[in-house]
Amino acid sequence: MNLLIKSATIIDSASEHHRATKDILIENGVITQIANSIENSNDYETISLENLHVSQGWFDSSVSLGEPGFEERETIENGLKTAAKSGFTAIAVNPNANPIADTKADIAFLKSNAHGNAVSLYPIGALTTNSESVDLAELFDMKNAGAIAFGDYQKAISNPNLLKIALLYAANFDGLVMSFPQEDKIVGKGIVNEGHNSTRLGLKGIPALAEELHVARDLFLLEYTNGKLHIPTISTAKSVALIREAKQKGLNVSCSVAIHNLVMTDDELEEFETNYKVLPPLRTESDRKALIEGLQDGTIDMITSDHNPIDVEHKKVEFDNAMYGTIGLESAFGALQTIFDTDKTVELLTAGKERFGVETSQITEGQLANLTLFNPEGNYTFTQDHIHSTSQNSAFLGKKLKGTVYGIIHKHQKIV
Numbered sequence: 001m002n003l004l005i006k007s008a009t010i011i012d013s014a015s016e017h018h019r020a021t022k023d024i025l026i027e028n029g030v031i032t033q034i035a036n037s038i039e040n041s042n043d044y045e046t047i048s049l050e051n052l053h054v055s056q057g058w059f060d061s062s063v064s065l066g067e068p069g070f071e072e073r074e075t076i077e078n079g080l081k082t083a084a085k086s087g088f089t090a091i092a093v094n095p096n097a098n099p100i101a102d103t104k105a106d107i108a109f110l111k112s113n114a115h116g117n118a119v120s121l122y123p124i125g126a127l128t129t130n131s132e133s134v135d136l137a138e139l140f141d142m143k144n145a146g147a148i149a150f151g152d153y154q155k156a157i158s159n160p161n162l163l164k165i166a167l168l169y170a171a172n173f174d175g176l177v178m179s180f181p182q183e184d185k186i187v188g189k190g191i192v193n194e195g196h197n198s199t200r201l202g203l204k205g206i207p208a209l210a211e212e213l214h215v216a217r218d219l220f221l222l223e224y225t226n227g228k229l230h231i232p233t234i235s236t237a238k239s240v241a242l243i244r245e246a247k248q249k250g251l252n253v254s255c256s257v258a259i260h261n262l263v264m265t266d267d268e269l270e271e272f273e274t275n276y277k278v279l280p281p282l283r284t285e286s287d288r289k290a291l292i293e294g295l296q297d298g299t300i301d302m303i304t305s306d307h308n309p310i311d312v313e314h315k316k317v318e319f320d321n322a323m324y325g326t327i328g329l330e331s332a333f334g335a336l337q338t339i340f341d342t343d344k345t346v347e348l349l350t351a352g353k354e355r356f357g358v359e360t361s362q363i364t365e366g367q368l369a370n371l372t373l374f375n376p377e378g379n380y381t382f383t384q385d386h387i388h389s390t391s392q393n394s395a396f397l398g399k400k401l402k403g404t405v406y407g408i409i410h411k412h413q414k415i416v
Contacts, residue, residue, distance in 0.1 A: 029412035057089025069098025102126035104145035118413035151178025167227030186210035235280035237290030274322035302352035309391035334401025
């Protein structure tokens with residue numbers, strides 16, 4: 001692959017060219033020259049786009065794809081195309097297909113079906129067999145097959161001793177254990193945030209306490225085992241405070257937050273729109289502000305779209321019966337741009353790679369081209385025309401977003 005990118009503003013704090021507008025020459029997939037102006041003497045394909053910016057390729061630590069088993073929701077092929085068009089060169093895929101990805105054969109299937117794609121797929125293996133929180137899955141075998149972490153997607157580890165054993169065992173091969181923060185006995189039949197809105201609308205509530213108790217428990221177990229823990233998609237102010245304190249104590253913990261929890265609150269529930277039924281639920285404005293503060297001070301390590309395609313039959317039903325989840329890859333950049341400046345947005349979209357052992361490549365000469373191309377300017381309303389996913393269940397429909405993603409250059413391929 002040979003390309004000449006013209007007049008691109010480089011957003012890469014690790015590069016000497018950060019914030020400079022340069023031409024970038026790519027030959028055989030490698031950045032060979034970065035300069036103010038490069039002559040196209042070899043008649044390479046040229047990329048010249050309005051207000052073009054480039055950064056290191058983006059990474060999402062929580063993406064769900066339907067295949068195998070739920071292809072009507074999303075296939076691996078179309079999911080990876082969606083990620084590419086949304087600016088992501090790497091995604092970590094949750095194990096919540098059918099069957100649950102809890103063996104080395106399941107991990108191999110995901111890797112094989114993603115082979116040759118411009119987007120790198122990194123499987124997350126289930127922590128427990130069939131994600132039933134009874135027996136540990138074959139973690140070491142899955143690690144050798146290519147799994148980068150282990151967790152049961154949106155399912156809590158109810159048995160604290162099981163999580164303790166998982167942390168101790170995974171430490172032998174530097175495995176990253178993920179624990180979804182929810183105490184199911186507190187949740188009961190709750191489906192939205194417990195508070196003023198749930199009471200007013202007559203919807204059963206999930207108190208913030210359900211998350212915070214679980215976070216506190218897991219941090220105690222982490223301190224006891226000296227393991228390596230990632231807590232996905234926290235949603236409350238108290239969770240942020242607990243993790244901030246744990247990091248100050250030196251515990252090996254990281255966490256993420258879903259973008260929709262940064263942008264929306266449970267005020268969205270007014271019309272009983274099931275696209276707003278997510279897990280953890282949309283919380284209060286004070287929680288939302290605390291999450292943003294946690295990202296600003298480094299307590300929260302990364303963001304995620306928590307992309308979760310759900311077919312119409314399981315989403316466009318009564319609110320009580322609808323499945324949890326929203327797609328989010330396509331809206332991730334535009335939503336973050338409504339909260340943060342471009343430098344911070346790019347920082348958040350490239351964070352998490354080191355924690356999950358994902359390849360990274362700086363924008364410097366001699367490095368493989370792993371780039372996201374975008375325009376940070378321009379406001380628009382997100383509509384179904386912006387959706388590339390098979391499923392249409394986006395909580396961002398009708399929302400005002402900012403900026404356009406042009407595509408990616410990665411693994412000797414261009415999707416622009």
